[in-house]
Amino acid sequence: MVTVTLTVNGESRTATVGGETTLLRMLRDNLNLTGSKLGCDVGDCGACTVIVDGKPVNSCLMLAAQVEGREVETIEGLASMDRVHPIQKAFEECASLQCGFCGPGVIMSAKALLDEIPNPTIPQIRDALGGNLCRCTGYVKMIEAILLASRNMRGEAVEVNR
Amino acid sequence: MDKKPKVAEKVSPAESVLKDPGILRESVASPLVTYPIEVVVPKARQQTPAVGQRATRLDGRLHGLGQTSYIDDMTFPGMLYAKIKRAGVASARIKSIDTKEAEAMPGVMAVLTGKDVPNNSFGPSLKDQPVLAYERVFHAGDPVVAVAALTEQAALEACEKIKIEYELFTPVLDPLESLKLETPGVHAPSANIYQKKFIKKGDIEKGFAMSDHIVEGQFRTQMVEHVPLEPHATIAMWDANGRVTIYSTLGRITLGRADIASTLGIPISRIRLVATIVGGNFGGKNEITTEPVLALLSKKTGRPVKSVFTRPDEFMASTTRHPLIMDYKTGVTKDGRIQARKIRLVLDGGAYCSWSETTLSKACILSAGPYNIENIYAEAYVVYTNKTMTGAMRGFGAPQVCFAYESHMDDIAKLLNMDPLEIRLMNVFHEGSISPTGQKLQSVVVKESLLRAAEKFGWNGKGSSAGGGKLLPKEIIDATTVRV
Numbered sequence: 001m002v003t004v005t006l007t008v009n010g011e012s013r014t015a016t017v018g019g020e021t022t023l024l025r026m027l028r029d030n031l032n033l034t035g036s037k038l039g040c041d042v043g044d045c046g047a048c049t050v051i052v053d054g055k056p057v058n059s060c061l062m063l064a065a066q067v068e069g070r071e072v073e074t075i076e077g078l079a080s081m082d083r084v085h086p087i088q089k090a091f092e093e094c095a096s097l098q099c100g101f102c103g104p105g106v107i108m109s110a111k112a113l114l115d116e117i118p119n120p121t122i123p124q125i126r127d128a129l130g131g132n133l134c135r136c137t138g139y140v141k142m143i144e145a146i147l148l149a150s151r152n153m154r155g156e157a158v159e160v161n162r
Numbered sequence: 163m164d165k166k167p168k169v170a171e172k173v174s175p176a177e178s179v180l181k182d183p184g185i186l187r188e189s190v191a192s193p194l195v196t197y198p199i200e201v202v203v204p205k206a207r208q209q210t211p212a213v214g215q216r217a218t219r220l221d222g223r224l225h226g227l228g229q230t231s232y233i234d235d236m237t238f239p240g241m242l243y244a245k246i247k248r249a250g251v252a253s254a255r256i257k258s259i260d261t262k263e264a265e266a267m268p269g270v271m272a273v274l275t276g277k278d279v280p281n282n283s284f285g286p287s288l289k290d291q292p293v294l295a296y297e298r299v300f301h302a303g304d305p306v307v308a309v310a311a312l313t314e315q316a317a318l319e320a321c322e323k324i325k326i327e328y329e330l331f332t333p334v335l336d337p338l339e340s341l342k343l344e345t346p347g348v349h350a351p352s353a354n355i356y357q358k359k360f361i362k363k364g365d366i367e368k369g370f371a372m373s374d375h376i377v378e379g380q381f382r383t384q385m386v387e388h389v390p391l392e393p394h395a396t397i398a399m400w401d402a403n404g405r406v407t408i409y410s411t412l413g414r415i416t417l418g419r420a421d422i423a424s425t426l427g428i429p430i431s432r433i434r435l436v437a438t439i440v441g442g443n444f445g446g447k448n449e450i451t452t453e454p455v456l457a458l459l460s461k462k463t464g465r466p467v468k469s470v471f472t473r474p475d476e477f478m479a480s481t482t483r484h485p486l487i488m489d490y491k492t493g494v495t496k497d498g499r500i501q502a503r504k505i506r507l508v509l510d511g512g513a514y515c516s517w518s519e520t521t522l523s524k525a526c527i528l529s530a531g532p533y534n535i536e537n538i539y540a541e542a543y544v545v546y547t548n549k550t551m552t553g554a555m556r557g558f559g560a561p562q563v564c565f566a567y568e569s570h571m572d573d574i575a576k577l578l579n580m581d582p583l584e585i586r587l588m589n590v591f592h593e594g595s596i597s598p599t600g601q602k603l604q605s606v607v608v609k610e611s612l613l614r615a616a617e618k619f620g621w622n623g624k625g626s627s628a629g630g631g632k633l634l635p636k637e638i639i640d641a642t643t644v645r646v
Contacts, residue, residue, distance in 0.1 A: 039393070041473065103225045
């Protein structure tokens, strides 16, 4: 067993888990953060995407012990009590999600992109979402939403196209 | 009515209605209703205020927040985790199952095999699927043993300790082989062809005689897995009144409830089936999978039991789209008008029937395509093979035949050196056309749609499928018949 102490969404959290436990399992089973999803457990689908020290990772491919002392951001950390994150707002307005299962992973990939590149081009957005699979939507509205969110986050007033 | 009790001042809504009979009378029957009621038939393509507006989805916000609770996100106090050991062989007889070592493992709470299931067969139409394979294995994804343990890890390790002895048989893998009457039945003594459908319209021999050219072609589609992002997931638990509550990703819960009742041998009224927000279905979550097994494990252990398919399970043990082998023979006059079409469809029906009957039916009915053809003969067969179950997947047979008849149409166009759009406009359904099964069609806008699409993307009559130049036939059968 190994005891891991890390910062999750700005809070210090601790869990004692088996050595083989992945970050995904620790988040879901021990820290009660079930927003990150298990789609394949082998790093193919991206439903488990979280941000570790600023980089988007497949949390199913990281051992819990590897995040000792590090900063992890999950989908649960985006919204605050009084407002949703601009990316989440854009996804809602553009109706970008259908079943929603890939949503948290896609949104975290999008956040990691916009944190690094505030004004991305469409090819850059496509590249950032390259590790996230979606079987429902066809990705088009997600790309729209990310463009919309990037404009909102840079303070440009934008209307959703009808 | 005047003597109201002093104690209760508050008047319930029902009481206030009863006090004033006028309210009730007004809402019950309007004096203007006449029988039979005139039903308003909306005009097709009628513009209403909602159409064209962007709409947000009601569940969109929760999804984006990561707050939507899918089944794997739920836990219950004392919950156990179940794993299913699958056959891993395509066709075999089970000689013995030894679960002693697994049962003795610390953390393992229950182990079940087929003999523990009260009625070990179910299915949406043919009840040919076992809950847990007991005597025979028909495909590699067949569930054989179920283990419930304190952790998923313990359940997985227990599965590895289970010893199953198989007597292997030669599997039937090619649907065309399976079609032959002399091939041993996958589910012997039942025949391999477990359903057929025939459609006959007009006289195809007469139609072919009237044709200037006869074109043949064979088209095949492959097995496709739905790959919903959320794997199949189920949680089962019993209450003190002897009712089982099952949370499941299952889509068709009414059918599922009936199947669970029959496999467990309990009345439907004792089953509470809760379908929650699902992470993608596409037809793959239309029938029960581990629900009866989990109910039995939960009963045996007295605790809630959860099971989630792994991604390999999704490919091996859940239903897939039927591969089809489609033979088309069409007779056309030299100006491109179709006179006759003969079709044979062979559906790879996998190890169990599942939704094959519906798929067969739909594929056969739609196989001639949306074209005005006087003389049609379509025969369709679905056969057992020792491969992954084929079942419902968006389209139910329509996408496969569409690929065939449209590719076939392009081949015919190339042979006649015609514009593929032109040949379609000449033959396609219009208002009032009669379908191959005799239905008179309404609201037909195929021509208008094709023309509008052609205009929108600038179809210049050449296009990628015409490619310039005549298509060289692969095989010339006789003066008027070619195989492309």
